[in-house]
Amino acid sequence: MTKHNITKSKKNLPVKESNSTTFSTTERVSLGLKKRHRKEKRFKRVGLSAVLFGFLLVVILLGDITSKALPAFHQHWVKLDVNYQASWLDISESSSLGLKNEALTEQLNKANYRNVLRKSLYEMFPEVSGRKDKRSLTKLLSSNAEFTLKDNLLASPQLFDKKTQVWVRLDDDVDSYLKEEFAEGEAGLRINQNQAQWLAKLTSSENVESRFNISFFTSSDSREPELAGIKGALMGTLLTMFVTLLLSFPLGVAGALYLEEFAPKNRLTDFIEININNLAAVPSIVFGLLGLAVIINLFGLPRSAPLVGGIVLTLMTLPTIIIASRAAIKAVPPSIREAATGLGASKMQVTFSHVLPQAMPGIITGAIIGVAQALGETAPLLMIGMVAFIVDVPTSIVDSATVLPVQIFLWADSPERAFLAKTSAAILVLLTLLLIINLTATMLRSKFEKR
């Protein structure tokens, strides 16, 4: 009966409102109910659209980067008919005939492979004459091609004085042309009419092949885009992060534990706390200047070294780790501390066997946020010389190195067309590294939470 009344009164409400002012609670509540639900729905829609918008941006960003990066993962190679003629190699036939293996290898090491390359190429294109045309013909090949010939011959010396076929890299401009990265008649088109014809000839005879660009992952930076790889920067990043984590994690956790558990609460600790919070907001380039002035100039550590980069990034990461760790330590329920203290555990035992394990998931999250920040940091590293052009892959923390974000910056700054794809590919590598770190962190976190 009552139910019926309510529905009835609901319907009549607008009419009732004008001539009667007495409503029951049910009537008043149901009057406002619709409005409340509407508000809730509206908020849900706004929230959902915010999430979708963010997601869309990420998808666009990743899609754009991936599509731009794809060309960097494959590269065009050309099959050459090479003649390792002794005379072309500048090795006199008479002196080489009776030579033993070692002596021959020595000779082969010093031989003129550029000559072999050119002559072989001219033989493949007998119609090309004139210095200018010949030069543009050799420009089709990567500057690295002669070393490919050399490696090939040194690997199988029995080919000496014989004809064979060798795959060599094409020049980056040619590679870009074949990947159709240049728009028709683009000002930057660096392939002339003749070169295009020769390429067409090579392509039609199936002498050109697109291969997976393994050297992008196995070689270091180079002036030639077709040779430039990410390995140097990747190793530099890993070494720098290693130093950063090794320094900032123990220092940060120890600092947070001391401030939270042991330090007396007085003006000095307040002052330190304010300073730590401020430190987190200092622009990173300032840390770079500090690194340059103090670590390099005063302490004399080597320039461009992951060690110095790691120390500078530690300064940057430390406040993040300390703040996150302190929050995690604060969040440990006091009942656990009391239980341990009540049993007669010393402060140290309470801290290390109860507080720290409980706070660990939060501390790890903080450390990962800090390291992820450091991973993408460029500015402070520019100041300490990690922006240098470094061709060798660093093997220790005192070798000269560069890091991924700086490598991205350097490549993005390069005029060669092919570096565009390399830049995007390097970004992908950086993002993948970030993803791996985050996944590791999540796994560590859930492992600690289970315990």
Next chain:
Amino acid sequence: MNAIKIPKPGHVNEATQTDLSQTDLSKIELSQTVGNIYADNAKMSIRNADIYYGDKQAIDNISLDLAKNQVTALIGPSGCGKSTFLRSLNRMNDTIDICKITGQFTLDGEDIYAKNLDPVLLRARVGMVFQKPNPFPKSIYENVAYGARIHGLTNNKAELDEIVETSLQKAGLFNEVKDRLNDPGTGLSGGQQQRLCIARTIAVSPEVILMDEPASALDPIATAIIEELIDELKEKYTIAIVTHSMQQAARVSQHTAYFHMGKLVEMGKTEDIFTRPSHKLTENYITGRFG
């Protein structure tokens, strides 16, 4: 019994105890404790204890004895300072910076606030069970073994196993958990968790056990088990228990102290306090008129 002679505090006036039952509540002098604060066989003696939190005085000139191998119940309305007092008995208040404690606290005649006494040693002798069951987020075994381990009470695993088993047995928990000693202690029910906490305290073999409302978060059945346990434990340990339940105080304790506004109003044998309280405030509290 005491190793050092403790002077009887002057403010305890046993002669005044009977007159107060007729007095108007507002005019009652609170500075005087009625009843008997002394025990023939005192394990702990507290004389003229004052405890301050910053400027606020939480405990005002309290003196009492904890009788050996007996249960002393501390009752009183919320905020009367009984938990604060209990925590001062094993220096748990040391961790609170603003807390200041004066007075004489002795355990077997030894000053527990002496400069050369390490609170860690004291807490090994005076264990504590808290209001909310607070097992460590570790296995049941580790929970009980922890105290013995940090104090280095055992030399090998077999001895430790022995301690864990006997402690759990004393706490009446062994049969329920013997097959799952490696399960997390936090997975037990509330009552079991509290018994685990008691087992953890017993494992260190303390002389005194302080219990801060140990059954307040438990259902009646779990409470009954804990109360039975307390009754058994007093054979070996001296127990002080803070409780809000007067029935509980009446059931488990031999001595009862009634706290009011940071002062000790009345103390005596439990049956006396609950049958014929001398002080008007005590009478009002135990008859449920306030508090």
